[in-house]
Amino acid sequence: MNDGTSRESIDPETTPEALVERFGRDLINDFDLDDPAFNDRFDETLNFMVRKCPVVHSTVGKGYYLINTQDDVRAAAQNWQTFSSAKGYMPNRPDGLPYLMPEESDPPIHTRWRRVLNPHLSPKVCASYEQAVRDDANELIDRFIERGECEFISEFGALLPGWAFFKNVLGLPIDDLAMLVNGVEEGTFAPDLDARAKHFAGVFEYLETHLKWRSTQPSRGDLIDTILAGVTYDDGTIAPWEHKVSILVDLTFGGIATTTFVMGSAIHHLATHPDQRQLLIDQPVLVENAIEEYARFFPPVVALGRTATSDVEVSGTSIKEGEFVMLAYACASRDPRHMDEPEKIDVRREGIPHSTFGVGPHRCIGSNLARVELTATLEEWLKRIPEFRVKSGGEPTYVTGFLRSMRSLHLEW
Numbered sequence: 001m002n003d004g005t006s007r008e009s010i011d012p013e014t015t016p017e018a019l020v021e022r023f024g025r026d027l028i029n030d031f032d033l034d035d036p037a038f039n040d041r042f043d044e045t046l047n048f049m050v051r052k053c054p055v056v057h058s059t060v061g062k063g064y065y066l067i068n069t070q071d072d073v074r075a076a077a078q079n080w081q082t083f084s085s086a087k088g089y090m091p092n093r094p095d096g097l098p099y100l101m102p103e104e105s106d107p108p109i110h111t112r113w114r115r116v117l118n119p120h121l122s123p124k125v126c127a128s129y130e131q132a133v134r135d136d137a138n139e140l141i142d143r144f145i146e147r148g149e150c151e152f153i154s155e156f157g158a159l160l161p162g163w164a165f166f167k168n169v170l171g172l173p174i175d176d177l178a179m180l181v182n183g184v185e186e187g188t189f190a191p192d193l194d195a196r197a198k199h200f201a202g203v204f205e206y207l208e209t210h211l212k213w214r215s216t217q218p219s220r221g222d223l224i225d226t227i228l229a230g231v232t233y234d235d236g237t238i239a240p241w242e243h244k245v246s247i248l249v250d251l252t253f254g255g256i257a258t259t260t261f262v263m264g265s266a267i268h269h270l271a272t273h274p275d276q277r278q279l280l281i282d283q284p285v286l287v288e289n290a291i292e293e294y295a296r297f298f299p300p301v302v303a304l305g306r307t308a309t310s311d312v313e314v315s316g317t318s319i320k321e322g323e324f325v326m327l328a329y330a331c332a333s334r335d336p337r338h339m340d341e342p343e344k345i346d347v348r349r350e351g352i353p354h355s356t357f358g359v360g361p362h363r364c365i366g367s368n369l370a371r372v373e374l375t376a377t378l379e380e381w382l383k384r385i386p387e388f389r390v391k392s393g394g395e396p397t398y399v400t401g402f403l404r405s406m407r408s409l410h411l412e413w
């Protein structure tokens with residue numbers, strides 16, 4: 001039980017009764033990322049937890065903790081010696097699922113891989129893809145602009161990130177994107193844990209086949225060739241084949257399962273706030289800041305996990321060696337101890353201290369590419385479709401677990 005921490009001051013808002021009445025469950029001792037109520041009341045729950053519940057506990061499966069404040073999340077994310085990634089990033093990990101590199105590894109193994117992978121996704125390299133990504137955004141818009149309406153997720157948001165990553169970075173055919181997006185979505189959100197494992201296995205198999213084929217082809221000097229060349233670990237062993245496959249799988253997960261949510265949420269926000277739309281049209285210089293604010297407020301990665309390597313205390317809660325701990329990046333990005341009015345979207349906010357892309361050694365390798373995709377989306381969309389709204393009955397639908405995803409959003413203009 002977690003009573004020691006968060007209820008010390010006997011806050012009437014955090015008694016079990018008050019929590020059950022407000023959220024349908026005792027968030028502090030009985031939290032569940034997969035609870036449909038968390039999906040439905042996402043913003044309210046995040047805002048409440050970061051203010052009132054520095055650490056909450058879940059009893060689902062083997063159980064896990066969620067760390068919510070920005071200071072605690074940053075400290076834990078940087079302290080990889082105590083909060084290890086090597087036993088996985090998802091709670092109640094399905095048996096038999098291969099570990100993903102670099103995400104599910106610690107330094108020095110992790111460092112070896114990041115050192116060779118980072119240059120392929122540097123700010124300069126990603127900036128060189130900008131025109132191609134803008135062209136792709138326009139090609140997608142061409143397909144539906146005359147119709148006066150679209151379903152944003154399937155016709156734009158789920159396509160552009162995959163196109164950007166597959167065409168420019170991986171050299172993978174975009175024809176197979178829909179199958180991979182579905183595999184990653186179902187692997188993350190399918191209610192049945194065994195079904196999740198099966199979907200992930202399909203994605204692994206596809207990407208391994210591609211990697212094998214590329215190993216028979218002349219070198220292109222690209223990211224795939226860097227993965228194939230591999231790394232040597234500090235003890236002199238050479239990274240095995242399965243590590244290479246998992247690098248490609250991890251990059252693909254990151255490349256297609258995240259940016260869509262920020263895109264969809266930003267476009268939904270603009271569809272429902274004409275003044276904000278006009279502000280970005282009148283002052284395009286604000287787009288860069290708007291992207292940080294939208295990334296802060298609409299986090300696709302709700303929380304990612306670590307395993308405690310020793311007994312440790314976080315904001316008064318004792319966590320035992322071997323217990324699973326989630327870093328709630330989504331809560332940390334709304335911490336009122338670090339910003340004014342965190343519940344408000346303000347694209348003029350200065351110095352946005354968000355943790356949407358993570359913190360510490362595992363900080364997102366794809367953030368530069370994600371920013372290019374988001375810039376192309378906002379700028380090209382507003383140029384081509386400056387007036388748009390949500391179609392009657394077409395409000396967005398969501399699914400939430402340790403990731404959050406938008407399933408559909410119907411727009412018209």
Ligand code: HEM
Pocket residue numbers: 077085089102103104114121165250251252253254255256258259262295299300301304305329355356357358359361362363364365366367369370
């Ligand atoms: C808005 C879009 C994105 C968000 C919000 C996001 C978020 C994150 C976060 C929070 C982490 C840290 C994980 C941790 O602490 O354990 C991470 C890691 C990672 N991301 Fe992203 N990501 C995005 C886009 C991308 C893209 C486009 C790619 C691929 C091109 C990518 C690939 C990865 C990979 C491979 C890691 C693991 C890095 C490591 O363990 O060293 N992500 N991402």
